Amino acid sequence: MPHARIAADLLTAITDKRAKAGVIGLGYVGLPLAMSIAKAGFSVLGFDIDPGKIDAIEEGRSYIEAVPDAVLNEMVKAGRFAATTDFLQLADCDVIAICVPTPLTKHRDPDLSFVENTCRQISKSLRPGQLIVLESTTYPGTTEDIVKPILETSELKAGRDFFLGFSPEREDPGNRDFETSTIPKVIAGDGPEASQMMQAFYGSVVKTVVPVSSTATAEAVKLTENIFRAVNIALVNELKLVYDAMGIDVWEVIDAAKTKPFGFMPFYPGPGLGGHCIPIDPFYLTWKSREYDQPTRFIELAGEINTAMPHYVVEKLAEGLDRRAGKALSRSRVLIIGLAYKKNVPDIRESPSLRLMELILERGAEVSYFDPFIPEIPRTREYGHLKGRRSIDWNSEALATFDAVLIATDHDSVDYQALANHAPLIIDTRNAIARRQIDGGTIIKA
Template identity: 80%
Template sequence: MDEQNKTRPDLLAAIHDRTAKAGVIGLGYVGLPLAMSMARAGFTVIGFDVDPDKITQIEARRSYIDAVSNEVLASQCDAGRFSATVDFALLGDCDVIAICVPTPLTRHRDPDLSYVENTCRDIARHLRPGQLIVLESTTYPGTTEEVMKPILETSGLLCGRDFHLGYSPEREDPGNRDFDTSSIPKVVAGDGEVASQLMQAFYGAVVKTIVPVSNTRTAEAVKLTENVFRAVNIALVNELKLVYDAMGIDVWDVIDAAKTKPFGYMPFYPGPGLGGHCIPIDPFYLTWKSREYDQPTRFIELAGEINTAMPRYVVEKLAEALDRRLGRALSRSKVLVLGLAYKKNVPDIRESPSLRLMELLLERQADVSYHDPFIDEVPRTREYGHLKGRRSVELTPEAVAGFDAVVIATDHDQIDYQALAKSAQLIVDTRNAFARRGIDSDRLVKA
């Protein structure tokens, strides 16, 4: 009996009876919620991360991810279904291993797969026959076959015979209370028929709905397509905002009216730029890969240019409003950026346009502070290390009155916008936060 036939029924049976042990590498916004879903489905799960602080917090039953409550974390740990470690030697104990590590861009906007590659090297050192290795990180079509497989096969084991490989893109949406990891339909694909069966069996046990596709390249393309769609449409409304602003038309009024059409239209909303790990980054994984096939990606690249230009547009609108309304130069002004997170009601600053806004304001010699009810201090980031350590200021009427302008960069629901309208000298609203709450003020400028 060859190795493929020997290991296939064993792993399938272990998945079905929940005796298979799962491993999740990377316990961040994707990995920790996924690990909880696996544990709730009845699997014993080991979480792996290189950050010992995360392991310490997990062992203390403290969740650092908004989507996972302390109670849920504690229940799975106390039941013995979840534990976390920095010891990657324990990967050999796992039957299914899901990789949930970052896939950022380099400074030249090329894919940076170093986290995936290093993780695969760690797995290869402990790889054993019968394991299923799954990538969940967003990446370009071909990564699973072209990057992961060769590294894993340095172990001397062969994919499809000794171990199996799959891809299932994460679809997390931080702050979304309507969906969680278990309820979001999950695209799954395997490298070969056996891997496909294992992928469907395992994820079918973890989430309510699986969406099998024919191969890993298709699954990789699905996630990119979802986020390219969003990036292009957000760029479109951002461009329309500039055009309509020049015409004296409020783009928010236009969108509100247009979305009443019950067919053929889907509303997207402008803002100060794009944030989060997905939309600002994922489309460029496709543009990079498309060059290999001599295929231009003009829509995607233009969308990227428009979206990345929005923070500068906001700063120009602010400078113009300060000069016209208060007679002050931006370089002599105190500015409060309201909201550091990339979206409302979450403590997530990944690729946040607020960081770029603060950087541009500092370049213009403005005195810049920020307030965010979810983020007490600017953490270390790769691009904005010089902002590290800045602390959120108190949002009292007296404090707000001391600023020349407040820029609404993130429209958190916790903010008292009515009080803000009364105490601020000038408000630049990039999110239509005041109009959506029916608050009018002659100190308000939309940007």
């Protein structure tokens, strides 16, 4: 079939919503995206290597907070969404979105194995007239230098037989003010025809699309967003250390500073960075920048500061126990409040709470945790030895058995007044007690 006909037929199918979409990776990014595409009127087939996710979807059980059971069931019953582990069915899809993890290796280098393996799977059934979109966060050049060559091992050519694009995910777990369809979507295509198809497809799914000139630019946009946050969080974490030494409350400083109606944006300190983006994405750029002999001093310094925060918190804990209770950390029982990386979500990816737990254990203390969203620690890549630990039952008697409580995540549903009433010592890394104007107990901000 001539190239012009291939492009025209795909664009028409997208415009008429006859195109079938495939979403690879049904996690925090992929499942909400699949729902948004289905709600826009397209037929969607989801792909995942985890049979448990497929079973849950077929049973109408959503495992992602941003996707209510009712929405999932509605799309399934309407015939607009189904899920499978059979990647050969990718041949049936006209548009394929790749939403797989892009973690770091132990040496903090990019791990693109999930993207590469997915592209190899796609290449096995790639056919003329498909649009392949990478949504996974990565360094500039990945779509052009990694994704395209793997797909072209099929002997089909990008821009002639199939089309290629990049559109970074912008999910924010726990944020009820936005959903996938209402967050502006940055898009880029590999060539003018791919760009036109990207605009037609995502323009039908989300309220606002933001086209940029190249896939590398779109990849850089996502990194810039998260580097901005990582650097500013590192700045307030460093200010926390400086102001603490001066006897100044950094949270009070920030609350006062943010009353300025221009020129200031509030960021808040914490016990370290967590989540699927901020602790990881900056290092994708620092790694790529070495190819161009360009230093990334700001980014690397921010990483050092944020990575050091759990150590600082544990030192404040040990100091508080020694001064307030006359007890060594090695002989103490410590309760961590919050295992999730941010409040009000059941997400422990890169959570600093896991590192805090590990450091406290290394110091010889007994440590437990309470998290209403995470009843049991699942297996993780770096903290497999913590798997199986369970959240304690919440009651005054249990709270009183601990020598210190460390607030690592400030879930709204926690009874902080009960905590202040029964815990002999509280190390508060989130300003949770003072923010709620709770009296009682010995509170140390860290």
